Amino acid sequence: MPLNRLWPYSPVVRHRQESWRILLAGDNAVGKTSFAYQCSEETFKECYDTSLQEEHLVELDCDEIPATILLLDTWVAQACDIGIDDEIIPSGHAFILMYSVTSCHSFKDIVNMYHQIRKLKRGSNPVFALIGNKCDMRSSREISFNEGAALAQELGCQIFLETSAKTGENVQLVVSNIISELRKAGNRRTQMLNPMQLLRLSLSITKLWSSIIRK
Numbered sequence: 001m002p003l004n005r006l007w008p009y010s011p012v013v014r015h016r017q018e019s020w021r022i023l024l025a026g027d028n029a030v031g032k033t034s035f036a037y038q039c040s041e042e043t044f045k046e047c048y049d050t051s052l053q054e055e056h057l058v059e060l061d062c063d064e065i066p067a068t069i070l071l072l073d074t075w076v077a078q079a080c081d082i083g084i085d086d087e088i089i090p091s092g093h094a095f096i097l098m099y100s101v102t103s104c105h106s107f108k109d110i111v112n113m114y115h116q117i118r119k120l121k122r123g124s125n126p127v128f129a130l131i132g133n134k135c136d137m138r139s140s141r142e143i144s145f146n147e148g149a150a151l152a153q154e155l156g157c158q159i160f161l162e163t164s165a166k167t168g169e170n171v172q173l174v175v176s177n178i179i180s181e182l183r184k185a186g187n188r189r190t191q192m193l194n195p196m197q198l199l200r201l202s203l204s205i206t207k208l209w210s211s212i213i214r215k
């Protein structure tokens with residue numbers, strides 16, 4: 001019998017079944033597509049076909065528990081122009097706000113993007129990761145680590161990291177940190193069960209135990 005039918009409330013089963021949608025948002029050419037390929041296939045190409053939206057399936061273990069991620073490579077500004085934001089953005093559990101450390105312009109765009117997402121996710125509290133990509137390009141850096149960290153703090157982003165989609169530096173770490181934050185949020189939700197849900201939960205547990213004992 002599948003474990004999830006035997007014990008649907010087991011934290012292990014819950015995590016086995018978990019799958020999250022993470023949306024990549026950022027200015028053109030900051031490295032979103034490269035990041036998504038590095039994350040899903042551990043490869044880097046100098047040039048990718050430009051497409052508005054692509055989905056990458058990433059399976060990884062975080063704290064030794066498997067998780068499935070659907071990484072959506074999009075661009076919020078474009079998405080808003082053609083009106084797909086209404087369905088795509090609200091479906092995201094977490095958002096990677098990406099700028100390039102070599103581009104002041106892409107850094108300035110972040111605040112606007114953050115507010116657009118917040119507006120479309122009204123009522124919920126998604127995980128935000130502010131990511132400064134292209135950290136391997138040391139000689140062309142325009143945004144310092146401290147400037148990035150300060151913006152992350154100002155916006156209340158749970159995660160701030162600098163990455164290189166080229167070398168792979170910190171790429172997997174971004175995703176596993178996001179999963180940890182999503183799990184923390186999930187745990188908070190389960191702690192906030194209302195009395196009716198608690199009653200139903202204890203009835204199911206009692207029923208389950210009595211059927212096991214009878215056998």
Ligand SMILES: Nc1nc2c(ncn2[C@@H]2O[C@H](COP(=O)(O)OP(=O)(O)O)[C@@H](O)[C@H]2O)c(=O)[nH]1
Pocket residue numbers: 026027028029030031032033034035045046047048133134135136137163164165166167
């Ligand atoms: N050196 C370096 N180049 C990068 C990095 N990430 C992306 N690029 C390059 O930046 C350009 C734009 O990348 P792309 O992934 O298409 O950006 P997107 O428009 O945000 O999807 C391409 O020429 C990539 O090869 C990185 O971390 N380091």
Ligand SMILES: [Mg+2]
Pocket residue numbers: 032033034050051073
């Ligand atoms: Mg792209």
